[in-house]
Amino acid sequence: MEPPKIESPDSCGGCPAFNDNLCRVLSKAIVGGPLAANVTQNHFVEDVEDNVAHARRTIWREGESIARVPVICQGWAATAVAMSDGRRQILSFLLPGDLVSAVLIFQSVSQCSVETITDVRYRGFPRDELQTAVRRQPELFALVSRMWGDEIARADRLAIDLGRRGAAERIASLILALSERLAQRGMMQGQTMDFPLRQHHIADAVGLTVVHVGNVLAEFRRAGLLKITDRSLTLSDPAGLHRIATEMN
Amino acid sequence: MEPPKIESPDSCGGCPAFNDNLCRVLSKAIVGGPLAANVTQNHFVEDVEDNVAHARRTIWREGESIARVPVICQGWAATAVAMSDGRRQILSFLLPGDLVSAVLIFQSVSQCSVETITDVRYRGFPRDELQTAVRRQPELFALVSRMWGDEIARADRLAIDLGRRGAAERIASLILALSERLAQRGMMQGQTMDFPLRQHHIADAVGLTVVHVGNVLAEFRRAGLLKITDRSLTLSDPAGLHRIATEMN
DNA sequence: CGTGAGCTTGACTTGTTTCAACCAACGTGG
DNA sequence: CCACGTTGGTTGAAACAAGTCAAGCTCACG
Numbered sequence: 145m146e147p148p149k150i151e152s153p154d155s156c157g158g159c160p161a162f163n164d165n166l167c168r169v170l171s172k173a174i175v176g177g178p179l180a181a182n183v184t185q186n187h188f189v190e191d192v193e194d195n196v197a198h199a200r201r202t203i204w205r206e207g208e209s210i211a212r213v214p215v216i217c218q219g220w221a222a223t224a225v226a227m228s229d230g231r232r233q234i235l236s237f238l239l240p241g242d243l244v245s246a247v248l249i250f251q252s253v254s255q256c257s258v259e260t261i262t263d264v265r266y267r268g269f270p271r272d273e274l275q276t277a278v279r280r281q282p283e284l285f286a287l288v289s290r291m292w293g294d295e296i297a298r299a300d301r302l303a304i305d306l307g308r309r310g311a312a313e314r315i316a317s318l319i320l321a322l323s324e325r326l327a328q329r330g331m332m333q334g335q336t337m338d339f340p341l342r343q344h345h346i347a348d349a350v351g352l353t354v355v356h357v358g359n360v361l362a363e364f365r366r367a368g369l370l371k372i373t374d375r376s377l378t379l380s381d382p383a384g385l386h387r388i389a390t391e392m393n
Numbered sequence: 394m395e396p397p398k399i400e401s402p403d404s405c406g407g408c409p410a411f412n413d414n415l416c417r418v419l420s421k422a423i424v425g426g427p428l429a430a431n432v433t434q435n436h437f438v439e440d441v442e443d444n445v446a447h448a449r450r451t452i453w454r455e456g457e458s459i460a461r462v463p464v465i466c467q468g469w470a471a472t473a474v475a476m477s478d479g480r481r482q483i484l485s486f487l488l489p490g491d492l493v494s495a496v497l498i499f500q501s502v503s504q505c506s507v508e509t510i511t512d513v514r515y516r517g518f519p520r521d522e523l524q525t526a527v528r529r530q531p532e533l534f535a536l537v538s539r540m541w542g543d544e545i546a547r548a549d550r551l552a553i554d555l556g557r558r559g560a561a562e563r564i565a566s567l568i569l570a571l572s573e574r575l576a577q578r579g580m581m582q583g584q585t586m587d588f589p590l591r592q593h594h595i596a597d598a599v600g601l602t603v604v605h606v607g608n609v610l611a612e613f614r615r616a617g618l619l620k621i622t623d624r625s626l627t628l629s630d631p632a633g634l635h636r637i638a639t640e641m642n
Numbered sequence: 643c644g645t646g647a648g649c650t651t652g653a654c655t656t657g658t659t660t661c662a663a664c665c666a667a668c669g670t671g672g
Numbered sequence: 673c674c675a676c677g678t679t680g681g682t683t684g685a686a687a688c689a690a691g692t693c694a695a696g697c698t699c700a701c702g
Binding site: 307 | 474476477480481482484494496499500504505528531534535538539541542544545546548549551552553555556557558599600640
């Protein structure tokens, strides 16, 4: 089998997750330096594991112990929970630079499974060192507590979407949220973005069936709101999408 | 207007939230004593505010700043978010002994509004003292990080419920979850519990309409699963309810 | 060339909402 | 003390949103 098509693990220079993000901060934190100091371009640190995984693999399962605190460097992944009867709910999509979950800094057992969407490269930070770094460095502590708040906010927003919004509303806001997160990372080319998600990913994320998601997307396409071709998505009418995502109903 | 019908603020002895819980730990933490030490029955601490609120009031609104870290002592409350068009989603029910949200230890602005269901008594812990206590006391730090994990787990479970479960399933598991939380606090009388929730609370919590919730509850009643009379609920057939909450569909 | 994963479309079913009417309990003010 | 408005609950009929089932299509891959 071919190896995943991703960059060499030890070159962080071109990593979109590099600039001003977690991966850098954590590396620095573990080395023990002050948070604010500049970091060299290649911030490879001893004792930080590098890993790669193929697309469509489950890296960790619900309840499994995760040895190191994982950060996504390249590719897309998702956290999900599965029910005994096959129903699934995707809780979050993980993009380059994302910590899988801040909870994993403090506990090793994962509450949900993590699966790759594309080929993925990720790094594992040693938990103990990270914990003591968090305890000792007030700024890192503040960062982590902010990430905690964000994580809860994300989960709550998902609950609102699923509980109180219609299908089109949910799908539109998912797409917009993803485009914003990609934009923050400098991963948008104008209004166009890489879009490796299959319809079943969207369905599992917004709590609908694949068929219905397909219908809604076809509707969006017909209305000239977006174009999806060849694993890439273009927002033809972001304002229109935004209108659907928010003020609808 | 009459004052809320609740116990005197400074008697914590009879408080169901007292034993082995947060309120006690936090009081102790602020005083600076070691976590494991025994606490006197009346653990009133200087600089901890006591408050009361009437039923059906909004105590804090989304985005408002909350001066002190609030813990519920008596009564039921809920955290919720409202949308511009009137739709609401309840994110969690707060029972005696619950911290409104662990996020509030680190930031003062609330992401969701907090409203009372019954008359409520709550205490406000000074944020700064609490923060330094968390930083200094490893056991308190561990407690808070555990609470953090629990909070995210709760939010994720809600998302799964709303995204992937049917109406009966959601309502049954809400009722069971509440009964378990009350049991932990010694607030169940056999299979009977205080149940101050209106149908609209349940509806907003499980993402359904009031009418539909009413129908499902009537169904449960007809099937002999539970009885609701006079603001109290009896689980006539907990096993049956549990079956509906989990293995259905 | 065959196979399987992913997408599209249509017909039909089910679950949930909406609208509406009605009832009971309760608190309030005249 | 009664009349009345309000809040909460129940029920039924009709409208609508989403799910299910099924068929066919493309494309990548071995």
